[in-house]
Amino acid sequence: MYQNSIQVIGLGSAGTNIVEAFLNHQKTMQLLKQDITRLSLLAIDIADPEIRQLHESHEKISKAMIKAGIPSERLKLIAQSVKFPTAEAMFDFINLKYNEYLVNEGAILTFHPWLNSKMAIPPMAGGAGRRRSLAKAIYALNYYQLGIIRTFINTFKEQALSSIITPTVIVIYGLGGGTGSGVFFDFTRHLRKVLGSGVAIIALVIAPCTGDDPPAKGCSAFVAMNELSLLLNREYNDYVCKKYGDYYRNPLNALIYLPLLPAYTKVGNIVTARKEIDKMIVDMLYVLMDFDLADLMGGIGTEVGLTDNHVHTLGMVKVIYPMDQYISAFQINFEELQLLYNHRKEKLEIINKIQKIIKVNNQASRELYKNYLITTGTYQEEQFEEKIKGIIYTNPRLEEDLALHVKGIEIQSNEYVAELMRYLTTIKMMNKIGPIENAIIKLTLQKKGSRKLTNLQSLLNKFTKTYLDFPKSKADIFERLKQLIPSSQIFTVRQKRILRDFMNIAELAERSLKTLRAYDEARYFIEALIRYYEVLPEAETQLQELRDIQSELGIIYLIVQLVLRTPIDEAKMIDEYTTYLNGIIERYMAKKGVVDCELMRIEETKKRKEFDKLKQERSIKKLFSMKKYAKQQIRQLESDLLRLAEEESYVCDQLDNLDNTIKMYEQLSKKVEITSDYRKRLNKIVDLHEEFETMMIELRKPKSYYEKSAELTEKEQIKIIFKILLEKEDTLTKDEIIEEILDMEHYKDYMKSLIRIFKTPSIM
DSSP states (O other), X not given: OOSOEEEEEEEHHHHHHHHHHHHHSHHHHHHXXXXXXXXXXEEEESSSHHHHHHHHHHHHHHHHHHHHTOOGXXXXXXXXXXXXXXXXXXXXXXXXXXXXXXXXXXXXSOOOOSOOTTSOOOOGGGOSTTOHHHHHHHHHIIIIISOHHHHHHHHHHHHHHTSSSOEEEEEEEETTSSHHHHHHHHHHHHHHHHHOTTSEEEEEEEEOOTTSOHHHHTHHHHHHHHHHHHHHSHHHHHHHHHHHOGGGOOOOSEEEEEESHHHHHHHOOHHHHHXXXXXXXXXXXXXXXXXXXXXXXXXXXXXXXXXXXXXXXXXXXXXXXXXXHHHHHHHHHXXXXXXXXXXXXXXXXXXXXXXXXXXXXXXXXXXHHHHHHHHHTOOOGGGHHHHHHHHHHTOTHHHHHHHHHHHHHHHHHHHHHHHHHHHHGGGGOOSOOOHHHHHHHHHHSOOTTOOOOOSHHHXXXXXXXXXXXXXXXXXXXXHHHHHHHHHOSSSOHHHHHHHHHHHHHHHHHHHHHHHHHHHHHHHHHHHHHHHHHHTSTTOHHHHHHHHHHHHHHHHHHHHHHHHHSOHHHHHHHHHHHHHXXXXXXXXXXXXXXXXXXXXXXXXHHHHHHHHHHHHHHHHHHHOGGGXXXXXXXXXXXXXXXXXXXXXXXXXHHHHHHHHHHHHHHHHHHHHHSTTSHHHHHHHHHHHHHHHHHHHHHHHHSOSSTTEEEOOOOHHHHHHHHHHHHTTOGGGOOHHHIIIIIOOHHHHHHHHHHHHGGXXXXXXX
């Protein structure tokens, strides 16, 4: 419940827009739900568009109130654009009758009309056009002769004074405009007369900025400020009242300037700046509802009785400590990590399949090399392996490429680890850590300042230095962790899962390097064989096979690189690589079709030979004279059948190898095809990552120029993550957040830095 009941009046376009912003604010609906609320809003303007828009907003709010079961008497809006019947009627009133009303109200003066019939009247649809004198005349006509504004003020008073809490009336207008600054004094004087001295009237005046048009930031604003000094400066006001009557007595309790310049400087656009200051003023009004305004205004020196120091500015910094949003963001981030755990496990399976494919290609290359040696008459079985090693390891590029692979794996692994590290460090934050937990911490995390390479973090961080001993060191650490992690009674299920994911990153680094080394060895071996076969006559078939293997290896390398990439990059490129895999499968299927035809030819030939053999065997029994010839034919057929059986066996082996290769590629392709679980999970990971990044950007970015969104320290963020891993994020209440999450020293320093802003006048 608020301490004050603020009733809002907007004069001119600027004031009307703020009344609309106040009406549309989400807190206004909450305010109207309170039983004691009686809210009165008044907007007067000469222009039509803002008033029309305000009425539309009021209709929406009224419907929302009905839907929410809020009585309509809790809100009263009076919004009207005022005009004049004819220019002649207005001129006649000012020149002939206005003086009588002033005298009746106590003015002592020799009246000089400020309007004459020669004055050009601008189109009223756009307001007074910075003509303050015209706005004053229109107001006087509508108040005194037509009585319209007098009715508005009385209606406003009835609703405002029906509030249980003593109301405070806030009058808002733009200093550089025509309507607001032109009617302000007369309006507040009449308002004070109706409300009496028991209700505080505070004026909020929006000062123009460099982005306004010349009249608004120049003569119009300058003259208006000079007029206000005659009200606010006690000495000036006493003199004016003494000479011209109490008619000119200051009706305000306080007047405060709200500079538009900070908003304009921040956003660089006058239209946007006005919208920003509208939002700021509404937020400011709700803040003021929680203060004792008499004490507040008295404390900052705005009480009546000031002289040359009567000009005051008011600024506001809205500090947002978005703890709930950070909790929501890290919940999304943790969900992403949960999916990444399964994703990395599946990456390990993909790497294993790739290793098998490279092994198959390597075996095919060895057979082709063996065939080359036999063809050239240099094949010696005992030297075969040494010759292969000589071809591969004498290549000077092998070590260069290995260094590049190692560096790339180190960079990618460190990126994975950095994403995981905030969650990993929480294992040090447990209240009770036993010997098992201590051992796990030592085996996984690097101690600050330590150079020992006895933990996974240091092994991965310095992979370029540790890659030679990495497999053995990792195996020793894994052997212990696989026993220790399940044995821990302190770490939560979520923490253990994070630890296993860390182990998967290490495993992925080792297997990726092993796969890339195998790829390099196979690639350089193939390149050498292509050179050898290019000089052999009639070796086109073998050359084509080698080039096919070379092409396959290139695609395999791309897929290994894809597996090591971040999910965002992987999602962008995976469709292209899936197409490459399907191309390889199609080529193998075509090759299998050729081999199938060859097998069918052999089988058909074999059947014919078997039939011929059977026929010859029968002829021996029937015709004795052809026995010798038949036996020769049978021997020839048996020889042919034996050869065909060997060919059939060879072709069947070829088919088996092709089937196995096709199966491996199909399994790999199915892993990454668009309907696979891997792809669905990848897309979900990317969506969650983008959602998390968007939330973090929004958290750090102020919503408005007067808002300061505090960024949580790394320590505070890790505390939130710790609660998530303990599965206690839903139990965090406001008190617990302040007690357990918030770094109070940092919070105090941050608030002190913001308060220093107000040492400079007009800065918000």
